[in-house]
Amino acid sequence: MRAFKRDSNNDFTLSNKDIAIVDDLQAVMTNCESVAQTLLFEQLYNYENGLPNFELIWNGNPNLRQYEVALRSALLKVDGVLKIISLNAKMENNILSYKAVIETQYGLGKIEKWYLKIYKKAFYLLIV
Numbered sequence: 001m002r003a004f005k006r007d008s009n010n011d012f013t014l015s016n017k018d019i020a021i022v023d024d025l026q027a028v029m030t031n032c033e034s035v036a037q038t039l040l041f042e043q044l045y046n047y048e049n050g051l052p053n054f055e056l057i058w059n060g061n062p063n064l065r066q067y068e069v070a071l072r073s074a075l076l077k078v079d080g081v082l083k084i085i086s087l088n089a090k091m092e093n094n095i096l097s098y099k100a101v102i103e104t105q106y107g108l109g110k111i112e113k114w115y116l117k118i119y120k121k122a123f124y125l126l127i128v
Contacts, residue, residue, distance in 0.1 A: 001080050001106075003027035010037070025106035028080040032102060033111050035074045049074070057096055064089045064096075071098065080104045 005013045005020035013020045022030055038050040051074060056067045068089050075084055085101040085108065097114035 001027045001031075003030040006030060006033075025104060025109050028078065028104045028106060029102070029109040029111055031078045032075050032081065032100070032109070033113070035078055036071060036098070036100075036111065036113065038074075049077075062091050062096065064091060067096075068098075071100070075100065075102060080106065 002021050002023055003026075005015070005022045005026075007013050015021075035049075036051070039053055051067070051070050053067075056063050056070065068087055071089070072084050072087050075081055075087075082103045082105060085103055087098065087100045089096065089098040091097075095114050097112065099112040100110065102109050102111070
């Protein structure tokens with residue numbers, strides 16, 4: 001398996017003036033990170049893919065259990081993923097974060113990420 005290599009800003013990186021490529025375990029983990037960042041209805045021709053972050057996280061009280069179920073389901077659809085060993089999402093100080101340990105056909109891998117939670121007050125101020 002191969003995928004485009006990305007940096008910490010999620011931008012493609014270059015190697016010898018070409019887009020860098022990653023293989024095997026790193027490629028599967030890169031694809032898992034992409035799936036975890038895809039929002040529901042974001043893909044124009046495949047709008048049923050993606051995570052319902054707005055409905056589960058930013059609209060009302062965060063429902064972390066349903067978010068974990070949606071994320072687990074999305075990760076299991078990635079080519080090369082065999083099973084999810086562990087997946088934990090948490091909300092602390094209005095920051096959503098998750099960590100996942102994933103078993104792939106190339107071995108074990110780990111992804112983790114955090115997102116800022118949108119405050120209802122800030123949203124209200126933008127409307128007014």
